Amino acid sequence: MKIVSMQDVSCYGQCSLTVALPICSALGVETAILPTAILSTHTSGFQGFTFRDLSSDLEGILAHWKKEGISFSAAYTGYLGNESEVDIALRLREFIGQGPFIVDPAFGDHGCLYPGFDADYVKAMRRLCFSSDILLPNLTEACALLGIPYLEKPSLEQAKAIAFSLKEKGAKTIVLKGLSDEEGNIGLLVYDGKEFQTYFHERISTNFHGTGDVFASTFVGVYLKGYSAFEAAKKAGDFTLACIKKTLGKEGHLYGVCFEECLPSLLASL
Numbered sequence: 001m002k003i004v005s006m007q008d009v010s011c012y013g014q015c016s017l018t019v020a021l022p023i024c025s026a027l028g029v030e031t032a033i034l035p036t037a038i039l040s041t042h043t044s045g046f047q048g049f050t051f052r053d054l055s056s057d058l059e060g061i062l063a064h065w066k067k068e069g070i071s072f073s074a075a076y077t078g079y080l081g082n083e084s085e086v087d088i089a090l091r092l093r094e095f096i097g098q099g100p101f102i103v104d105p106a107f108g109d110h111g112c113l114y115p116g117f118d119a120d121y122v123k124a125m126r127r128l129c130f131s132s133d134i135l136l137p138n139l140t141e142a143c144a145l146l147g148i149p150y151l152e153k154p155s156l157e158q159a160k161a162i163a164f165s166l167k168e169k170g171a172k173t174i175v176l177k178g179l180s181d182e183e184g185n186i187g188l189l190v191y192d193g194k195e196f197q198t199y200f201h202e203r204i205s206t207n208f209h210g211t212g213d214v215f216a217s218t219f220v221g222v223y224l225k226g227y228s229a230f231e232a233a234k235k236a237g238d239f240t241l242a243c244i245k246k247t248l249g250k251e252g253h254l255y256g257v258c259f260e261e262c263l264p265s266l267l268a269s270l
């Protein structure tokens, strides 16, 4: 298995490519990268971060790969630097044949867009998200993509309607994250156009950054090992919870989760 992952390099902060590379590699998936931007840190909780947009390098990288006849089994996209990179991301299809195109919208959480993103970015991201084979939105991203008000705690029926609408817009399988059940657990809904499957587990109320990237990277690696989307989503949810638990109590460590220490148990569970 050889994939290409397109997202930023946040040099410090345990997110995007510094999460995707180790997790996918540990899961036995060769991971090439298409870096969208280089930041000194991610944009949540750090002030004055540097941001170097790499958009103008990306065409050249793809052209070289094409000349070399390079191809991949799948593509996995996350945080892009700006809306112009959506068109580059869409071109990754040329490199993956019939392989899955997996998109983590990675543009917002808790009802807000990440700093620097606006309605135009969301509009551009619709083109990418609605052409994905597997879409991994949280509720913030799902509602923004559909242009509906943010629902923090939708009922199961509302969550199903959101997943159904995303499917109608063109995404083939939807893994909707951040749902709540009556007992206060957190969970997800997987909809592949045939059935809705849900999975809930313990919710830890502390908010750590980068958990969406840990979830997405684990999902991608496990899915490509041959697990179904639902099984991969369950493994990714369990692993993200384990990483959060490992990080709880580590002072000053809200910027990311200590996924490294949990990788051996993830591998042992497969």
Ligand code: PXL
Binding pocket: 008, 010, 015, 016, 039, 041, 042, 043, 044, 079, 106, 114, 209, 210, 211, 212, 213
């Ligand atoms: O975890 C998503 C993410 C990735 N990359 C950068 C971010 C964020 C979320 O804020 O700022 C640079």
